[in-house]
Amino acid sequence: MTSATAGHPRPVRVEVSGLSKTFGTVKAVSDLGFTVEPGSVTGFLGPNGAGKTTTLRMVLGLIAPDAGRATFDGVPYAALREPVRTVGAVLETAFHPARSGRDHLRVYCRAAGLPVTRADEVLDRVGLTAAGRRRAGGYSLGMRQRLALATALLGDPPVLVLDEPANGLDPEGILWLRGFLRHLAHDEGRTILVSSHLLSEVEQTADRVVIVGAGRLVRQGSIAELREGATGGSVLARSPDADRLAAVLVEAGIAATRSEDGLVTSTGTTPADVGARAFAAGIELHELRAEATGLEDLYFRLTAGQEQFAAGTTAPGATAPGATAATAEGALR
Structure with a gap:
């Protein structure tokens, strides 16, 4: 196993084709298809309940689709020979609160057959070296997000799939994450798919975006391409x-x-x-x-009428009370 700083991983293309999934009477995802190219950050956007988390779980083999497939250079996740060395994922943050961040990573190293020295390497990459020997239960939410990202990087994977990685980060942490993801993609050639509700941050971080609504593809392409078609x-x-x-x-x-x-x-x-x-x-x-059209304006134009939760009397442009990603998409997992 080579260090993440010793060389760049091979480029891997992610392709989603015809994905569909129904839970009871709820059609969570319907004939969804898009691509995520190496060397780029792709933002995955959509209203609450649009099926984003369900899609990410199907991409990672955690949910079996009713139809369609998701592949990494043509290979489904379940068929990858060494999945931890191909795909790193952050869907949820899970750790033992009494275990240090460093020990948390070392446990994952042993489970994946990786050298335990990787724990210290990835702690350094995400800026947690000084906190590595502290109990993870005392970490702030932002530190937990960094620890989750470090866990995803253990296998030095060419692909990262991240669900709301900026949650809990302060402005300095968000700035760090932006630069870190762009470095991983542009300088190291990794393929990064990241879902987020922080549209202004996606606009500054992502090279391309995939927008979904009601489980279907609404639009994909660079922000410039979306502006041209608006x-x-x-x-x-x-x-x-x-x-x-x-x-x-x-x-x-x-x-x-x-x-x-x-x-x-x-x-x-x-x-x-x-x-x-x-x-x-x-x-x-x-x-x-x-007049320059921002991603937020494009997003609301393209997804108008596809929200799972109505805003009611909430002011225009505001988020309806209780309409969070956790409550909306949790029902579709």
Whole structure:
């Protein structure tokens, strides 16, 4: 067994094809398919109850699908010769509270046939060396998340499957996790699939996203690709003759409003169209651009109406009380 720092693992592609799973009358996952490429971080997103955890459990062979398959370079998890050296997973944090973090990892090393020296190596990788001899029961939630990540790294796997790894991390810990995952993917070529509800963090961490709703694929691709396919974005144009520009656009049937600083905001159009109409009318432009669409906006547009829990009287954009990942998806495990 080589150290994680001695070399990079071989690239492994994860492919999910036609996965379906029903629990009683609940169709948790339906004909779901997507890919996770080596050397990239792929965010796995969806509303509560969308089937994300069920999908991850099927990918890892913990739940048998009714149809379809998930493979690692064409091999299902159950058929991998050395699964711990191929896939590292964090779905839940489990440990003996009286056992030190270091001993927790050493137990896993022995169970997996790995040298116990790996315990110290992965503790160092996740920044827990100083706390390694402390009882895990005294760890903060963020430290437990790091310990779970260290456990997943024991076999130096080329694939990591992580379910909400940022839960419990403070801002410094989230920043560390972002850089760590991107290093594992971009510098070491690992394949990383990570589910999260922290959309702003996924936007800064992930290279690609897979969005699911009601157990089905909604969209997959890079955030740039999702932006290109999005509708309803705005075009911003600044002009010393903003009133006339707005009038020209409205006459053409384009919704346009102007602000006091000479900015005209239009919807249902493109920068090229606005520029062409301004040129034809002889209107000078000082700025013309499409308004950047963030992942959060894209996510809510794509998953509108697919939430398992209605928000009721909760303010728009807020999370309904009790609609947590644990309660929503726990019912589908």
